[in-house]
Amino acid sequence: MSNLVIDDVSMRFDLPGGGAVQALKNVSLTLKQGELMSVLGPSGCGKTTLLNILAGFLAPTEGKIKLGDKRVTGPSPERGMVFQQGALFEWMSVRDNVGFGPSMKGMAQKQKREIVDHLLDVVGLSQFKEKAVYELSGGMQQRVALARCLANEPEVILMDEPLGALDALTREKMQGLVLKLWKETGKTVILITHSVEEALLLGERLIVMAPRPGRIHREYNLPFADMGVGRDLREVKKHEDFGKRREEILSMIWEMEEEIMGGAEQ
Numbered sequence: 001m002s003n004l005v006i007d008d009v010s011m012r013f014d015l016p017g018g019g020a021v022q023a024l025k026n027v028s029l030t031l032k033q034g035e036l037m038s039v040l041g042p043s044g045c046g047k048t049t050l051l052n053i054l055a056g057f058l059a060p061t062e063g064k065i066k067l068g069d070k071r072v073t074g075p076s077p078e079r080g081m082v083f084q085q086g087a088l089f090e091w092m093s094v095r096d097n098v099g100f101g102p103s104m105k106g107m108a109q110k111q112k113r114e115i116v117d118h119l120l121d122v123v124g125l126s127q128f129k130e131k132a133v134y135e136l137s138g139g140m141q142q143r144v145a146l147a148r149c150l151a152n153e154p155e156v157i158l159m160d161e162p163l164g165a166l167d168a169l170t171r172e173k174m175q176g177l178v179l180k181l182w183k184e185t186g187k188t189v190i191l192i193t194h195s196v197e198e199a200l201l202l203g204e205r206l207i208v209m210a211p212r213p214g215r216i217h218r219e220y221n222l223p224f225a226d227m228g229v230g231r232d233l234r235e236v237k238k239h240e241d242f243g244k245r246r247e248e249i250l251s252m253i254w255e256m257e258e259e260i261m262g263g264a265e266q
């Protein structure tokens with residue numbers, strides 16, 4: 001069981017013209033294997049910076065990240081990333097995109113085919129194996145991105161606004177798919193979103209971050225992700241507590257945004 005530990009992480013960006021931005025300050029958090037956490041917060045509070053540090057794309061200026069016993073010092077297939085869009089190989093078929101990681105590992109053709117077929121079945125794209133990525137809709141492309149990430153057998157899946165570019169209906173379907181994959185695979189998942197509803201639906205833990213410096217402002221443990229597995233998510237949204245939490249968090253973020261705007265106008 002590999003816990004993901006964020007241990008007193010701070011990140012400062014030195015600016016070329018002098019000065020610095022404190023993007024994160026003293027962020028600490030432990031995620032148990034298999035936990036699903038969503039991250040919300042106003043623009044500039046350090047969400048993407050935190051995800052990039054977890055992915056190993058950035059080294060924190062202070063503190064450390066550990067996955068199990070291992071310290072994170074760079075990117076690795078054990079921490080898979082799903083971006084908003086544009087991270088697929090457009091000219092390759094769906095099958096080759098999903099099989100890319102296993103190919104890089106030198107996996108035998110037969111085993112690779114089995115893994116790819118299974119994952120395309122899981123994400124509902126078995127009929128589209130031979131299509132080129134550019135022939136698919138945005139929602140289908142994100143299904144490919146999820147399958148491609150899973151093909152690397154990551155322990156942790158990091159998602160940066162993975163559903164942000166989709167229309168409302170497709171987004172809702174994909175939220176259901178994320179819940180299904182989370183439950184079926186037992187992976188640890190961290191998902192950044194700008195949507196309060198999505199964060200409530202897709203976070204058994206939810207953190208709200210605050211800016212200047214980027215830090216954890218509030219943390220919630222929520223029942224809605226578990227409730228939503230295999231269910232119509234619209235039913236979950238009708239839950240009385242869902243509405244209450246949505247209003248509470250919306251007001252919290254609204255106030256932070258107002259403060260930022262106030263600061264910017266001075």
Ligand SMILES: Nc1ncnc2c1ncn2[C@@H]1O[C@H](COP(=O)(O)OP(=O)(O)OP(=O)(O)O)[C@@H](O)[C@H]1O
Pocket residue numbers: 013014021022023041042043044045046047048049050214
């Ligand atoms: N490479 C960089 N150099 C300088 N400043 C940076 C760099 N990357 C991020 N920042 C700054 O760090 C802060 C946090 O940025 P980050 O992109 O992590 O925020 P965010 O919460 O993901 O924002 P958004 O919701 O708008 O995507 C911002 O003030 C941003 O301008």
